[in-house]
Amino acid sequence: MPQPPHCPHCPEHPQLWKDTSLTSEANPFDWRWYCTGCGSRWAPTHEQKMRYL
Numbered sequence: 001m002p003q004p005p006h007c008p009h010c011p012e013h014p015q016l017w018k019d020t021s022l023t024s025e026a027n028p029f030d031w032r033w034y035c036t037g038c039g040s041r042w043a044p045t046h047e048q049k050m051r052y053l
């Protein structure tokens with residue numbers, strides 16, 4: 001399992017979490033990176049979707 005990316009905004013660059021609240025059986029790739037520090041969300045890149053399933 002590769003390491004998740006880190007938040008570029010927070011001073012301590014915490015690891016991002018996978019927010020799977022949007023994910024469903026029909027849309028297994030529809031998740032976001034989530035930072036607990038600043039509350040930002042990012043859409044994963046295509047490569048990340050393949051690697052972090």
Ligand SMILES: [Zn+2]
Pocket residue numbers: 007008009010035036037038039040
């Ligand atoms: Zn952050």
